[in-house]
Amino acid sequence: MFKHFINLQWKSFYRSASFKTNVAFKIFMGFMALYFIAIFLSMGVGVFFLIKEQGWGDPLEVVNAFLIYYLALDLVIRYMLQKMPVVNIKPLLYLPFKKNQVVHFSLGKTAVSFFNLAHAFFFVPFSIVLLFQGYDILGVIGWHLGVMALIFGNNLINILVNNKNSVFYPALSLVVLLALGQFYLGFDTTRYTGPLFNALYQIPWMAIFPWVLLAVWYGVAYGYFKRNMYLDAGLSTKHSEAKTEELSWLNRFGNLGTFLKNDIKLIKRNKRSRTTVILSVFFIFYGFLFFTGGIETYNSPVWRIFAGIFISGGFLFSFGQFVPSWDSSYYPLMMSQNIQYREYLASKWYLIIIATAISTVIASFYLYFGWQAYLAVLVGAIYNMGVNSYLVLWGGAYIKTPIDLTSNKKAFGDKQAFNARTLLLTLPKLVLPLVFYALGHYLIDPTAGFIFVASAGLLGFVFKNKAFAMIERIYKKEKYKTLLAYKQKT
Amino acid sequence: MIKVDHLTKKYGDQTVLNIPDLEIPKGQSFGLVGNNGAGKTTFFSLLLDLIQPTTGQILNNEVQVDQSEGWKPFTSAFIDETFLIGYLTPEEYFYFIGELRGRNKADVDTLLATFADFFHGEILNQKKYLRDLSKGNQKKVGIVASFIGNPKVIVLDEPFANLDPTTQIRLKGIIRELTSDKESTILISSHDLIHVTEVCERIVVLDHGDMVRDIKTSAKTLKELEQFFAG
Numbered sequence: 001m002f003k004h005f006i007n008l009q010w011k012s013f014y015r016s017a018s019f020k021t022n023v024a025f026k027i028f029m030g031f032m033a034l035y036f037i038a039i040f041l042s043m044g045v046g047v048f049f050l051i052k053e054q055g056w057g058d059p060l061e062v063v064n065a066f067l068i069y070y071l072a073l074d075l076v077i078r079y080m081l082q083k084m085p086v087v088n089i090k091p092l093l094y095l096p097f098k099k100n101q102v103v104h105f106s107l108g109k110t111a112v113s114f115f116n117l118a119h120a121f122f123f124v125p126f127s128i129v130l131l132f133q134g135y136d137i138l139g140v141i142g143w144h145l146g147v148m149a150l151i152f153g154n155n156l157i158n159i160l161v162n163n164k165n166s167v168f169y170p171a172l173s174l175v176v177l178l179a180l181g182q183f184y185l186g187f188d189t190t191r192y193t194g195p196l197f198n199a200l201y202q203i204p205w206m207a208i209f210p211w212v213l214l215a216v217w218y219g220v221a222y223g224y225f226k227r228n229m230y231l232d233a234g235l236s237t238k239h240s241e242a243k244t245e246e247l248s249w250l251n252r253f254g255n256l257g258t259f260l261k262n263d264i265k266l267i268k269r270n271k272r273s274r275t276t277v278i279l280s281v282f283f284i285f286y287g288f289l290f291f292t293g294g295i296e297t298y299n300s301p302v303w304r305i306f307a308g309i310f311i312s313g314g315f316l317f318s319f320g321q322f323v324p325s326w327d328s329s330y331y332p333l334m335m336s337q338n339i340q341y342r343e344y345l346a347s348k349w350y351l352i353i354i355a356t357a358i359s360t361v362i363a364s365f366y367l368y369f370g371w372q373a374y375l376a377v378l379v380g381a382i383y384n385m386g387v388n389s390y391l392v393l394w395g396g397a398y399i400k401t402p403i404d405l406t407s408n409k410k411a412f413g414d415k416q417a418f419n420a421r422t423l424l425l426t427l428p429k430l431v432l433p434l435v436f437y438a439l440g441h442y443l444i445d446p447t448a449g450f451i452f453v454a455s456a457g458l459l460g461f462v463f464k465n466k467a468f469a470m471i472e473r474i475y476k477k478e479k480y481k482t483l484l485a486y487k488q489k490t
Numbered sequence: 491m492i493k494v495d496h497l498t499k500k501y502g503d504q505t506v507l508n509i510p511d512l513e514i515p516k517g518q519s520f521g522l523v524g525n526n527g528a529g530k531t532t533f534f535s536l537l538l539d540l541i542q543p544t545t546g547q548i549l550n551n552e553v554q555v556d557q558s559e560g561w562k563p564f565t566s567a568f569i570d571e572t573f574l575i576g577y578l579t580p581e582e583y584f585y586f587i588g589e590l591r592g593r594n595k596a597d598v599d600t601l602l603a604t605f606a607d608f609f610h611g612e613i614l615n616q617k618k619y620l621r622d623l624s625k626g627n628q629k630k631v632g633i634v635a636s637f638i639g640n641p642k643v644i645v646l647d648e649p650f651a652n653l654d655p656t657t658q659i660r661l662k663g664i665i666r667e668l669t670s671d672k673e674s675t676i677l678i679s680s681h682d683l684i685h686v687t688e689v690c691e692r693i694v695v696l697d698h699g700d701m702v703r704d705i706k707t708s709a710k711t712l713k714e715l716e717q718f719f720a721g
């Protein structure tokens with residue numbers, strides 16, 4: 001009977017839409033995968049020697065100290081990205097399969113997910129290095145098995161808490177608080193958790209405990225799934241209670257307000273767009289890499305502009321680049337309604353401008369790194385508003401990926417985003433302001449550099465009507481192709 | 491109201507639609523029937539400029555639809571769920587469409603009140619987003635939204651499918667009333683021959699993209715259609 005399951009699974013894998021992408025993208029993804037594997041492998045091999053050289057102490061103990069954060073981070077990533085196994089169960093329910101088998105299979109299937117296997121690239125080489133360095137064989141095996149059990153345990157925990165934000169966010173804040181406490185207040189959580197992991201090495205048979213824990217998690221998950229394997233229980237899609245919102249304060253903007261209202265609801269009520277907005281908040285902190293001098297190559301003054309563009313442009317890049325795609329599920333409606341492209345685009349443009357302005361205000365803490373740092377952010381924001389805002393809308397016309405608003409899949413990158421045109425368009429978005437700044441900085445002085453970039457942005461404002469007319473033309477030209485592309489979803 | 495002139499649509503060498511000449515006068519209730527793949531939805535998509543014709547053109551009230559957008563203010567349609575915005579509540583959706591068609595909230599509320607029967611208490615104030623409504627209820631929302639703003643041309647693709655019997659009967663009443671004043675032209679496609687013959691004064695049969703029958707509805711029409719489709 002498992003033969004059937006595996007057969008179905010295999011077909012759903014190689015017949016999935018994402019498998020049938022173009023060759024160039026496959027090669028690209030192949031390289032990305034190799035790149036990440038290489039990074040994990042080199043971390044696994046290298047981390048031992050790095051810790052030793054830096055004199056932080058015994059490598060295994062250091063790793064053990066941070067293991068709790070590693071596991072917590074793993075859970076967070078899983079929670080945001082890993083898909084639940086329930087999706088394909090429905091059609092199996094009325095077929096002559098035993099429920100037990102269906103549940104075992106669904107749970108077992110998650111074990112071979114990328115989210116579990118990726119860890120092997122770190123832990124296997126690390127363990128091998130430990131063995132070569134003369135660590136006790138039994139100890140290393142015990143430690144390795146124990147950690148493995150905890151990672152698979154995470155897999156099951158994630159399944160159990162899935163979609164329970166009420167569990168997830170408090171837990172996440174606890175971890176963040178502990179991390180902050182560790183770095184700023186000297187309250188060292190790892191002092192309490194580290195020894196637990198050390199024990200796995202020192203007393204190898206202790207590895208039984210994580211495995212027992214894993215078995216318990218499995219039992220709980222199994223029971224939970226089996227109890228809820230009904231269409232109106234675990235397999236039902238959850239409906240959040242809807243509230244009609246008027247947002248009537250936006251009425252004063254006329255037709256533009258109509259679209260703005262819609263866009264705000266779009267962002268608020270859909271998982272995918274919420275993730276994007278959260279992501280763009282992270283961009284604000286990107287500047288730390290530059291202004292703290294943490295990475296040497298970033299110390300060159302030109303890179304400050306690069307940072308400035310990203311700090312204020314998080315929303316612009318993550319939301320803006322998919323602009324017509326956000327409306328992909330009802331694009332035919334938009335195209336046959338009494339809608340002017342200009343108003344539609346203007347609404348998105350204002351959203352981008354407002355978000356950029358807000359990011360810039362939040363980023364004022366960069367003043368701590370000196371006024372030049374914040375000036376770079378301000379100048380970057382002006383360039384983002386004046387030039388990049390048009391460029392992302394323009395590029396969006398060529399990204400014809402339908403977006404499934406209700407799922408987070410692909411939130412972190414999409415094949416279509418890599419076509420030649422959009423790549424070309426990133427040049428003026430990122431490289432041009434650097435060139436402007438470098439010209440001013442090296443030919444005259446830093447202030448001139450800032451002025452150059454800012455005036456490019458201001459010029460963009462002046463030519464707003466021209467830019468919109470051009471973008472509108474392109475959207476019209478691409479209309480039929482876009483409609484066709486949006487039709488072919490999943 | 492609608493004039494079709496040498497319209498064809500080809501994908502590769504396959505001709506999916508070929509209408510040399512068709513004229514739909516103002517105020518007509520026009521029915522389109524045909525098996526799957528006959529070209530009904532293709533025709534509606536061409537009429538709404540969602541796809542481009544291979545040759546020929548469609549004039550909607552003298553406006554050539556693939557050249558100008560001037561047909562949009564007086565035309566409305568409900569083709570499928572891609573005409574719904576899933577994350578809105580039905581009310582928000584109606585108001586959104588209303589605003590696009592120059593109707594304020596009060597206008598829309600007045601119109602919605604006349605459809606209370608049709609909604610059967612399952613649409614308004616349900617605290618549900620459109621994406622969480624059942625297929626049939628989604629359809630009700632889409633159909634009623636297409637009536638907002640007194641459109642001159644209304645295009646409905648398979649309006650009867652997925653509706654419960656009571657709603658089907660009510661919808662027939664609504665369509666008859668809409669066309670009674672000869673102001674609105676309404677285009678309907680359906681697989682249900684009985685419904686179509688009841689509400690449409692003219693029925694065109696498509697078969698593999700060709701117009702094979704053009705019937706003025708009479709008492710014999712249903713028999714005629716049944717005979718045709720029985721092959």
